[in-house]
Amino acid sequence: xxxxxxxxxxxxxxxxxxxxxxxxxxxxxxxxxxxxxxxxxxxxxxxxxxxxxxxxxxxxxxxxxxxxxxxxxxxxxxxxxxxxxxxxxxxxxxxxxxxxxxxxxxx
Numbered sequence: 001x002x003x004x005x006x007x008x009x010x011x012x013x014x015x016x017x018x019x020x021x022x023x024x025x026x027x028x029x030x031x032x033x034x035x036x037x038x039x040x041x042x043x044x045x046x047x048x049x050x051x052x053x054x055x056x057x058x059x060x061x062x063x064x065x066x067x068x069x070x071x072x073x074x075x076x077x078x079x080x081x082x083x084x085x086x087x088x089x090x091x092x093x094x095x096x097x098x099x100x101x102x103x104x105x106x107x
Contacts, residue, residue: 013064020065024072024079031076032083033095040077047073 031039050070057063086092 009061013061013068016065017068020068020072024076028076028079028083029092032080032087033093034098036095036098037080037084040080043073043076043080047071047077 028039031042035042047070050066050073054063054066054070057066083092087094
């Protein structure tokens with residue numbers, strides 16, 4: 001089998017997707033710890049910017065990577081709410097320096 005004719009682009013996009021998701025996991029945890037729900041604004045902005053970049057990029061590879069970043073950002077908004085619930089259950093530590101960690105929080 002001639003390896004020079006194989007299309008490695010799909011595997012490269014898959015590897016990038018794996019890395020991007022792996023990067024976003026701790027970003028959600030640290031973002032919720034230090035910023036609380038305010039980190040969602042950052043994820044939303046990053047998602048919009050990456051979506052625009054995906055639409056404006058000519059190459060399929062970079063466009064796909066930007067799209068993965070965009071949708072990982074949008075998914076992270078949901079995950080921040082889930083992370084807040086995990087903190088409430090005691091599965092992750094709450095930030096004692098951040099205000100609003102009481103059980104009377106409106107969120």
